[in-house]
Amino acid sequence: MNYLRKLKNSYKGGISIFELKKVKYKNILNIENLVIEKHKVTCIVGESGSGKTTLIKLLNKIISSDSGKIFFNNQELNSINSVELRRNVVMLPQVPTIFPGNIKDNLLIGLKFAEKPLVDDDKLRQVLNIINLKKELLDESDSLSGGEKQRLTLGRVILLDPDVFLLDEPSSSLDEETERVIIEKLVSYSKEMNKTLIMVTHKKIAQIYSENIIHIHKGKVLQ
Amino acid sequence: MNDIIDLSLMQMIAAYIFVIILLVIVKFKKISREKEIFISSLRMTIQLIVTGYILVYVFNSPSPLYTILILIIMEIFAIYNIIKRTKTKLSSNLKKIIAFSMIFGTLSCILYFLFVVVRISPWYNPQYFIPIAGMLIGNSMTGISLGVNRLVDGMQSHKHLIEGALMLGATPKIAAKQIVDNAFDSAILPTINSMVGMGIVFLPGMMTGQILSGTSPVTAINYQIAIMLGILGSVSLTVILFVHLGYKTFFNDKDQLISNQ
Numbered sequence: 001m002n003y004l005r006k007l008k009n010s011y012k013g014g015i016s017i018f019e020l021k022k023v024k025y026k027n028i029l030n031i032e033n034l035v036i037e038k039h040k041v042t043c044i045v046g047e048s049g050s051g052k053t054t055l056i057k058l059l060n061k062i063i064s065s066d067s068g069k070i071f072f073n074n075q076e077l078n079s080i081n082s083v084e085l086r087r088n089v090v091m092l093p094q095v096p097t098i099f100p101g102n103i104k105d106n107l108l109i110g111l112k113f114a115e116k117p118l119v120d121d122d123k124l125r126q127v128l129n130i131i132n133l134k135k136e137l138l139d140e141s142d143s144l145s146g147g148e149k150q151r152l153t154l155g156r157v158i159l160l161d162p163d164v165f166l167l168d169e170p171s172s173s174l175d176e177e178t179e180r181v182i183i184e185k186l187v188s189y190s191k192e193m194n195k196t197l198i199m200v201t202h203k204k205i206a207q208i209y210s211e212n213i214i215h216i217h218k219g220k221v222l223q
Numbered sequence: 224m225n226d227i228i229d230l231s232l233m234q235m236i237a238a239y240i241f242v243i244i245l246l247v248i249v250k251f252k253k254i255s256r257e258k259e260i261f262i263s264s265l266r267m268t269i270q271l272i273v274t275g276y277i278l279v280y281v282f283n284s285p286s287p288l289y290t291i292l293i294l295i296i297m298e299i300f301a302i303y304n305i306i307k308r309t310k311t312k313l314s315s316n317l318k319k320i321i322a323f324s325m326i327f328g329t330l331s332c333i334l335y336f337l338f339v340v341v342r343i344s345p346w347y348n349p350q351y352f353i354p355i356a357g358m359l360i361g362n363s364m365t366g367i368s369l370g371v372n373r374l375v376d377g378m379q380s381h382k383h384l385i386e387g388a389l390m391l392g393a394t395p396k397i398a399a400k401q402i403v404d405n406a407f408d409s410a411i412l413p414t415i416n417s418m419v420g421m422g423i424v425f426l427p428g429m430m431t432g433q434i435l436s437g438t439s440p441v442t443a444i445n446y447q448i449a450i451m452l453g454i455l456g457s458v459s460l461t462v463i464l465f466v467h468l469g470y471k472t473f474f475n476d477k478d479q480l481i482s483n484q
Contacts, residue, residue: 062390064477082478087392097387113393160391 023068029219043206046216052200056166060091091166096149104137110156131155146173167199290347301364316472328461336453359457366458370410377402395474410462
């Protein structure tokens with residue numbers, strides 16, 4: 001079985017990190033077969049309500065499919081401990097989740113959640129640079145704009161250093177120029193660090209930066 | 224000086240003037256609460272009269288069976304009241320946790336209080352067993368009710384924060400920590416506040432009752448201090464049990480939030 005899967009992957013030209021087979025979730029998603037490649041930038045596109053967010057939620061195991069199987073690194077998702085999986089396959093929701101406190105608190109809270117060792121201020125400033133947030137660590141996060149909050153939550157996810165990033169419209173609150181800068185930095189960071197980047201985004205971004213594009217229409221993957 | 228003034232029927236009726244005054248005020252102010260005030264006054268009167276007769280009977284013919292029966296009735300009534308008082312619909316698992324926390328939390332404190340602190344004899348002595356059990360169960364009921372409301376509200380209104388934490392790799396325990404802590408705080412706070420004001424702002428009911436019935440204020444105060452500590456222990460234990468077991472009912476075995484709660 002593993003051999004066949006590997007053979008198929010080699011035929012497609014990459015190693016699969018996720019593989020979905022006959023996956024159904026309510027009336028929202030119905031995927032016959034889908035392979036997502038390791039160490040690649042994959043963009044998920046489709047109109048609103050098509051099931052894009054549901055797909056990445058399934059990969060993060062924050063929800064589970066009603067039927068079908070999902071494999072992560074050839075291991076069935078249901079056999080993997082959910083918390084361990086999520087520490088390796090981190091998801092960033094579309095609406096930024098900001099906790100009371102300053103920027104530093106909001107960056108570090110992800111590490112606390114994932115029970116990972118905390119980092120020093122220099123590392124935090126490096127992350128602020130990746131997300132292009134020109135703020136001080138002790139600035140209150142309440143006063144940030146919508147776009148800045150979105151970048152802050154992105155920084156929190158980068159700090160967690162997972163193998164897979166699942167990002168739900170990470171640039172939806174950003175203006176076009178900031179969006180270009182952020183996505184560019186994000187893509188080059190994930191390439192440099194050998195990460196798998198899977199993001200729900202709009203077509204324009206997908207056309208420029210993605211190595212694979214998944215089109216979803218009314219819950220189905222368009223071939 | 225120490226003669227107890229027995230209240231006659233006329234004197235009792237005279238006390239109802241307070242209810243009439245309240246009814247007139249709400250009527251005048253057009254606050255539509257007449258029905259609730261009337262029903263609650265009536266319920267209080269009937270419940271106390273019935274309880275009075277039952278207690279007279281039980282005190283006159285003490286038996287382990289009666290004491291245990293009354294304890295069971297008090298527990299059932301308290302658990303039913305907590306579930307009924309909660310504004311939102313509770314899952315059956317959460318109801319089970321409420322019942323377990325109430326029974327285990329209050330029983331262990333009641334038994335410790337009666338057998339180690341007061342050292343009653345015989346063990347089922349209703350004169351001590353029933354009022355002390357009543358106070359511990361009653362206060363724990365109020366505490367756990369506040370805790371239930373705060374926990375359910377918190378889990379529902381902060382769903383996105385909890386889910387956001389889970390997505391980053393938090394365990395359900397870490398993701399719900401803030402809500403669990405808040406629920407515990409709000410449940411325990413009234414007990415702590417009442418301890419702070421005790422003896423200065425108000426004289427507690429049990430102590431007042433004992434003094435009115437001729438007990439020396441020193442004995443009454445000793446009892447009051449002991450019972451307050453017992454109440455603190457019982458409320459804390461039931462609420463700790465409830466919040467630490469209760470939050471788990473909002474997650475499934477895949478560490479996902481159960482969406483319909």
